[in-house]
Amino acid sequence: MKFVILSFCSLFTFYAQAQTNGITLSHFEKQVRVNVADLEDAVLYEAHSNCPGKLQVDFTDKHFSGGCAGAIERTYEFSDACGNKLTESQYITLVDDTPPVFQNAPVDTLVASREEIPRALFVGAFDDGGQGADISFDEQYNFSDPDNVIITRTWTASDVCGNTATHTQQITVPKRK
Incomplete structure (x- = not known):
């Protein structure tokens, strides 16, 4: 975007970049099934930002009963260096098919x-x-x-x-x- 401002004293030209929420998710399913043994290392999304720098990802879990291993509502909070934020929730059904x-x-x-x-x-x-x-x-x-x-x-x-x-x-x- 280019803005030109006229005033009585001088002419100013400046450029601005419109910043929309530059965080996008792919391979993100609202409901997934994950083996209990794999949960800690499971990456259940792919996140991208149009902002240079590292994308920060935090999550909180709410545990629920259901099925033999239970379920989790995982809420992700994504943020980037440009101040963009995105919050998404995912429902994870835990399965256990591994013997003791x-x-x-x-x-x-x-x-x-x-x-x-x-x-x-x-x-x-x-x-x-x-x-x-x-x-x-x-x-x-x-x-x-x-x-x-x-x-x-x-x-x-x-x-x-x-x-x-x-x-x-x-x-x-x-x-x-």
């Missing part, structure tokens, strides 16, 4: 006698959302091997979304002859 992960799970072992059979350990498991998981335990003895007794210990972890993981430990104990 065991911690301190015992390994298979061979012992020399019944007296050396280790006690069953408490085995923990955690969900990718950072929550603990419910653990069930089962122990079976198999005497069908002519030389060994095989003890099979099975831990099953279940999270609130119904995902399960299983860890099995086999303990081999030689039969006395």
Whole structure:
């Protein structure tokens, strides 16, 4: 834009750039589904500004129940060096399709006698959302091997979304002859 101002004393010419909101979003969906494990690193938009300099992005989350993992209303606040601002909200449905992960799970072992059979350990498991998981335990003895007794210990972890993981430990104990 060019403006010319006439006055009795002199002639002034100055240029001005009309600044509209120069922040635009692409690949921004109002409703998205994101796995709980991916939420922290998920970039759910592409933002651009016609203003030179860095585009600042902040967001706040409101958590809601719903589904097994919940939902979030995320409000983004975009601003640039020219003073442009843009606020947009996005509704994120959290999904959890990842089974829990065991911690301190015992390994298979061979012992020399019944007296050396280790006690069953408490085995923990955690969900990718950072929550603990419910653990069930089962122990079976198999005497069908002519030389060994095989003890099979099975831990099953279940999270609130119904995902399960299983860890099995086999303990081999030689039969006395």
